[in-house]
Amino acid sequence: MPELPEVSIQKLSKQFDGVEVLRDVSLEVQRGEVVSILGSSGSGKSTLLRCVNWLEQPDGGEIRIAGDRIGVKADGKAMNNRDLAKVRSQLGMVFQSFNLWPHLNVLHNVTEALIHVKGMKKAEAETLADELLAKVGMAEKRSNYPYTLSGGQKQRVAIARALAMQPRVMLFDEPTSALDPELVGEVLAVIRDLSQEGYTMIIVTHEMEFARNVSDQVVFLEKGKIIEKSAPEEFFVHPKTERVRQFLELDEKV
Amino acid sequence: MTDWQILWAERGVFVDGFLNTLQLFGLGTVLGFLLGCLIVFGLEGAKAPLRIALRIFIDAMRLLPFLVLAYLFYYGLPSLGIRLSSWEAGVSALVLYHGAYFAEILRGARVTLPPGQVEAAVAQGFSMPRMFLRLILPQLVLKSRGVIGNQLIILLKDTAFLVIITVRELTAAANGLSGTYFIPMQAFIVVIGFYWIISIALEQAVNWMGRSGAKRGFKNA
Numbered sequence: 355m356p357e358l359p360e361v362s363i364q365k366l367s368k369q370f371d372g373v374e375v376l377r378d379v380s381l382e383v384q385r386g387e388v389v390s391i392l393g394s395s396g397s398g399k400s401t402l403l404r405c406v407n408w409l410e411q412p413d414g415g416e417i418r419i420a421g422d423r424i425g426v427k428a429d430g431k432a433m434n435n436r437d438l439a440k441v442r443s444q445l446g447m448v449f450q451s452f453n454l455w456p457h458l459n460v461l462h463n464v465t466e467a468l469i470h471v472k473g474m475k476k477a478e479a480e481t482l483a484d485e486l487l488a489k490v491g492m493a494e495k496r497s498n499y500p501y502t503l504s505g506g507q508k509q510r511v512a513i514a515r516a517l518a519m520q521p522r523v524m525l526f527d528e529p530t531s532a533l534d535p536e537l538v539g540e541v542l543a544v545i546r547d548l549s550q551e552g553y554t555m556i557i558v559t560h561e562m563e564f565a566r567n568v569s570d571q572v573v574f575l576e577k578g579k580i581i582e583k584s585a586p587e588e589f590f591v592h593p594k595t596e597r598v599r600q601f602l603e604l605d606e607k608v
Numbered sequence: 609m610t611d612w613q614i615l616w617a618e619r620g621v622f623v624d625g626f627l628n629t630l631q632l633f634g635l636g637t638v639l640g641f642l643l644g645c646l647i648v649f650g651l652e653g654a655k656a657p658l659r660i661a662l663r664i665f666i667d668a669m670r671l672l673p674f675l676v677l678a679y680l681f682y683y684g685l686p687s688l689g690i691r692l693s694s695w696e697a698g699v700s701a702l703v704l705y706h707g708a709y710f711a712e713i714l715r716g717a718r719v720t721l722p723p724g725q726v727e728a729a730v731a732q733g734f735s736m737p738r739m740f741l742r743l744i745l746p747q748l749v750l751k752s753r754g755v756i757g758n759q760l761i762i763l764l765k766d767t768a769f770l771v772i773i774t775v776r777e778l779t780a781a782a783n784g785l786s787g788t789y790f791i792p793m794q795a796f797i798v799v800i801g802f803y804w805i806i807s808i809a810l811e812q813a814v815n816w817m818g819r820s821g822a823k824r825g826f827k828n829a
Contacts, residue, residue: 442731457746501824502825
């Protein structure tokens with residue numbers, strides 16, 4: 355029997371106030387695969403990612419994480435928060451706006467969920483957190499409070515925080531879109547390292563070069579539909595659709 | 609004996625009153641703040657009926673002079689068969705009244721909290737109560753620390769109203785002595801001194817919270 359995909363999205367649809375933002379979206383992500391989701395603003399790519407960990411509830415279709423359905427129980431009823439938290443714990447989420455907790459220092463941002471969700475001992479959690487902070491190059495800032503950090507540093511801490519829960523899949527929602535151009539590189543470098551370590555990742559991004567370099571699959575969303583899904587070389591060199599060709603040309607001109 | 613000597617001889621009355629005021633203030637602060645937190649937690653993702661009930665409670669308290677509430681509890685409730693001692697009536701009035709204010713203050717801060725703060729917690733698998741206690745509430749307190757300090761001063765001063773429902777607090781002590789010896793000026797000056805002691809201690813606590821907030825980049829006190 356073939357291995358179950360880490361993430362399986364089937365016929366997903368979602369509306370906001372009657373406006374369709376996702377239409378019949380299906381996507382499978384295998385273990386160790388890096389999938390980039392591209393598309394212009396408002397194409398539904400962030401919504402798609404947020405549906406994966408149920409921050410948005412889709413109106414139709416289903417999502418499975420390593421075979422377990424998220425959001426809906428076997429009997430078709432909505433999952434309670436506890437069961438939802440269990441499935442979510444397999445997913446690490448990194449947000450565009452970092453969302454570090456400002457009242458906690460860097461170390462405690464990373465250990466908070468380890469201690470208070472996973473029930474890990476404080477010392478053990480701090481050892482793990484220190485390892486992860488070293489991995490993202492933030493070990494020296496462990497006692498700093500978030501407001502003293504640059505955007506790039508904040509995002510690297512946010513990545514360490516998400517990694518701490520040892521998720522099966524990492525979700526990145528435009529991780530560099532809120533950053534000054536000179537800070538983008540340090541964050542992308544961390545994500546690239548993770549891809550080399552074999553993490554399964556779904557990345558919503560506007561960074562074309564980056565997507566081309568790290569992805570195994572590139573997905574292009576247009577008005578809530580996947581209009582192209584292919585390997586990066588194929589996607590960037592021989593796009594199948596006129597729309598993607600336009601999109602790539604525009605990017606080159608900038 | 610001069611007037612001041614009389615007051616010194618009767619210092620036990622002041623000390624008793626002071627200790628009672630401290631207790632009223634302490635109970636009012638702790639229980640009122642707890643009530644405020646519970647209300648804000650109740651407003652968090654609650655179903656409409658509960659949310660509306662809590663809003664009505666907050667607004668009802670805010671529309672009411674504290675003294676009227678104290679009267680109502682002490683003199684009004686017996687007609688419904690509920691007989692509270694002056695102390696019980698005083699403490700409940702303080703807790704409910706200021707609890708509503710604490711709730712309103714924290715709610716105001718909650719509205720300005722970026723939604724991403726909660727999403728990050730949800731994505732990390734936090735349960736609602738734990739997220740509120742560990743990630744939301746500390747931020748609300750740090751954000752609104754200045755207004756909370758203000759409210760505590762008002763709470764302290766409201767304890768003085770309880771003299772009217774015969775609670776033996778500081779103002780009652782001064783009132784009694786000034787009546788017995790007819791030295792209102794001196795008696796009330798002494799009382800002011802005692803209120804200052806508490807206020808100054810309170811200010812220190814608020815300053816400490818201020819430093820704790822500033823260290824974390826919470827600027828708007």
